[in-house]
Amino acid sequence: MKKAVWEQPGSLAEAFWKNGIADIPIYDMHGHMGSHNAIYFARCEAPEMVAHLRRIGVRRLVFSHHYSLMGSFRNQRVHAITARFPDILRMYVSISPHQTDFIAEDLEQFDSMTPLAIGFKFLPDYHKVKVTDPRYEPVLNFASERRLPILVHTWGGSPYDGPDVMLEAATRYPQVTFFMAHSFSGDLPGAKRVADACPNVYFELTSLPGQHTIIERLCADIGSHRLLFGTDMPWFDEYQHVGGILSADISEDDKHNILYRNVEKLLGKDW
């Protein structure tokens, strides 16, 4: 039998297989925290999450708190949690378009949450509000002025955050760096359309690594230089998702791009 992907000498896959960690940083650009209505998470609070992240060598996890996205937990409280693990945790300020008073407060207080807060998180499919709705405008304008990233949950076919809506938003706000969470959940033609039209867009991979051939097709159609690693942690195991990147039939360079190089090009090494 030919040598397996895990046995290729000097490869990232070999290093992770043997040691569970490699001589590279991993940037996980899509995490959460806190319990969930429909899922039991044994490890959804910061200390347990951080222990898991350290095992595989995640250098930064950028997260938005479930309670802020789904409930009324304020972003300042998330900031206090993030500040307990400043060497590894960063946060997105969670935005609910239904809470205009919260949005005003968050924008006013944003500076007090930097540098641990690096941008914003939108969850349009859950809030049932299109990204192009005026209720998101204050945040989009704020992010545009400061050239901040926004992680947007995206899903193929969604009227709230599908390719058509995101194409419109990313074209209207060229100064905002959009991270398309889930890369439209594998709607490759849709993702490619947005990628071709909007250079300010990156594609985040949560839930895709492990799905047969999808990482290969994203690399071929969009290019590994536009892909960002993420896990929805505490939803998905870091080893499972990293394993999906490492075992994909793509080049060693592609794997480096996805796991850390693209993020370091975008945000630097010191953030």
Next chain:
Amino acid sequence: MKDFAFFDAQCAIGAPILGNARGGETAAGLLAEMDRNGVDKALVAHANTEAAGAIFANENLLELIRADDVDNRLTGVWTILPAQCGELPPPDEFFAQMAANRVGALNLFPVAHRWQACRLTIGRLMDAAAERRIPVFLGQRIMDGGWRGVFDFMRTFPAATVIINGVSLWGPDRNIRPLLENFPGCHVELSEYWVPEGIADLARLYGAERLLYGSGYPRFGHGSTMLSIRHSGLPLEQVRLIASQNLERLLAQAQLV
């Protein structure tokens, strides 16, 4: 691979009615992906059983395996139907045919094939399968009522040797833990179990011998769950159980003839 043997408990070959097999139409496609990832053996079902039916799938699966599996790395999974229509031979004969054709486990698709999975339809077959410890795949995606159907099945056939598959990517602990706790014959294949540190948690709670490596091919690839098992944090002897030895044991203890 040299340091760990992997035996895939969850994969399928054959052309699905909606396409998208991505190489899994043939056993050669599956074997090539197994080689690329370092998977030694696989327990393989037909990917189009729901649409094409048990009769076609059981036969075609053997044809596909025979066409490409020169080293006997693949073991088949056959689909059962209710007894009353005589579509499959009586249990003893059916099991003997399984043994003769290198088929090691059973599955069922009661919703797609429009029958009731209960004692009235498969009581005799399931009692015999339980007694002979023949593994049966069971999952929320194929049962009427989803997890409720899985729970009903286990209450009806509590002594069955079962492999719960397709647990869904949304952490399924609220459903799989009660099954593992109450039914000693219940095992879980891990292709869709992506919970952080969850494999180690399940092993500590219910025993590593209850967990099986599965790829979920062709929907999923082989490598991601290999790495999450390899680095589950469990002692290596437990990793080896999950990677291959548990499935070897389940198939070896089944008394087909």
